[in-house]
Amino acid sequence: MESLKIELGERSYHIFIGSGLLEQAADILAEAFPVKKYVIITNPTVDKLYGSRLKEIMSNSGYAVTLLTVPDGEKYKTLDSAGKLYEELTECFAERSTAILALGGGVIGDLAGFVAATYMRGVPLIHVPTTLLAQVDSSIGGKAAVDHGKLKNKIGAFYQPKMVITDTATLKTLPQKEFANGMAEVIKSAVIRDRDFFVFIEQNLDKIVGRDEETIEKMVLRAASIKALVVMQDERDTGLRNILNFGHTIGHAVETVSKFKIAHGQAVAIGMVAEAKIAASMGIFEKDELSILETLLVDAGLPTEVPDMDSDMILEAIKHDKKNADGKTRFALPKGIGGFYLTDQIDIPTIRNAVGR
């Protein structure tokens, strides 16, 4: 088992990462935590695979555990689901000292995090992420949110968990498409921050795609540390955290124009290539690096080409993106593999050129 410490003053916490950690969850919690009562929030898919087992492990160790489920899917990451959970928490006599254990992917993590941040003005939260995206991205950094109408992720809070327990063995059951989605964020973090890690992914891709336990554990640890370091320097997302948006400015637009038929990770992969082309046109990213990046994404099962969509619609969607400060579109571009360059000075023709087919 490896651990990372997120240093945020009195909001500091540990992320434990290892294969098979669910089996040790009760012991890990016992060492760090005086809490005796837990509510696991999960969905039926994850419940079948890991929920009942986790509940059993914890009950056997003397904890009072209740398990609540929310239907599977982004469309249930809503205030309505939060409302139902508040009622169910009240019914099972959850108190301010009762901890919420968010077991699942980013959807459950965001929703359960939001509920933990707001129920009784805040109860302890523990993330137990079970998708690659959640393990390297959404469980780290304390962003919790629900969707509301057209507002995606805009009703939320910064709410740090007390601990993250990341069992990389749970990734064995993840469908290939979900795994590839997470790989987009893994590759993103390597491109903007860590050239050696990029080479590691390239050299071990067969093992990664084959879900080799040891390799996956190393990869999750490294990607999680990159996110952790960035979050520690910019908890509230006012500066450095922007670098994590590499591939996301164009990616989000592609995702939106596709009416979310293109999954987030796939859209980010497409966005990374388009944004790397912008970087290449500025002379801060080599043409060779561009083709290395494209090859890696394809080998990881991700798309790299902007699909057949109107570039005006993409540009329009970029304009509406929430990351625009003062009406300017901000880009986190790669500066070679392993570096970054933040800018809001990219003109429309350059963007159009990058998304043009």
Ligand SMILES: NC(=O)c1ccc[n+]([C@@H]2O[C@H](COP(=O)([O-])OP(=O)(O)OC[C@H]3O[C@@H](n4cnc5c(N)ncnc54)[C@H](O)[C@@H]3O)[C@@H](O)[C@H]2O)c1
């Ligand atoms: N808070 C943040 O900082 C942050 C960052 C990035 C993304 N997000 C949010 O994360 C969400 C996406 O998360 P996601 O990609 O994990 O999707 P998800 O939570 O929908 O999970 C994807 C699918 O995998 C299933 N699943 C989960 N674990 C499994 C396992 N071990 N084996 C088999 N199936 C499993 C889920 O039931 C679901 O059907 C979005 O709502 C996004 O807004 C939040």
Ligand SMILES: [Zn+2]
């Ligand atoms: Zn993302």
